[in-house]
Amino acid sequence: MQASATGFLVKDTEPAEPVYVVRVPVQGDGFISPSVTRRLIADLTDRPHHNRGPDQRLDAPTRREREAMRLIATGHANDEIAPQLVVSPLTAKTCVSRIMGKLDARDRSQVVVRACEYRMVSPGRPAD
Structure with missing residues (x-):
């Protein structure tokens, strides 16, 4: 991901999924195979944060946007985020x-x- 990948697809992906995965970047989204997500989260949360000061970007999202970030990070699509935030799919x-x-x-x-x-999600912790 740090090398600008827009997703990650494993070899044992179902045949219909690659078509979806190819379309996802065109829509501005990324794709990570579900079987890889837990490992990715574990790897990111286990990395030491070498003298990293507070990241000002975390201050930028509102409380509501942080809630949406958590939903995105736990695999929710826009149509699933909308009812959680009690907004329309377009607003989500x-x-x-x-x-x-x-x-x-x-x-x-x-x-x-x-x-x-930002430790908003971590492996092994159930999604809210």
Whole structure:
């Protein structure tokens, strides 16, 4: 992901999924195979944070946007985020776009990485 990948697909992916995965970056999102997500989160949360000061970007998202970040990081699509935030799907999509802008993230995968870095999610902890 740090090398600008927009996703990660494992070899044993179902045949219909690659078509979806190819379309995802075109829509501005990223894709991580579900079987890899837990390992990715574990790797990111286990990394030492060498003298890293507070990241001002975390201050930029509102409380509501941070809630949406957690939902993104736990695998929720915009249509699933909307009812959780009690907003329309279009508003949820706008919220996700604003988060990506504030975090300077190219896609949802980078939002997941940021949520892990900020310890908003961690492996083994059930999604709220």
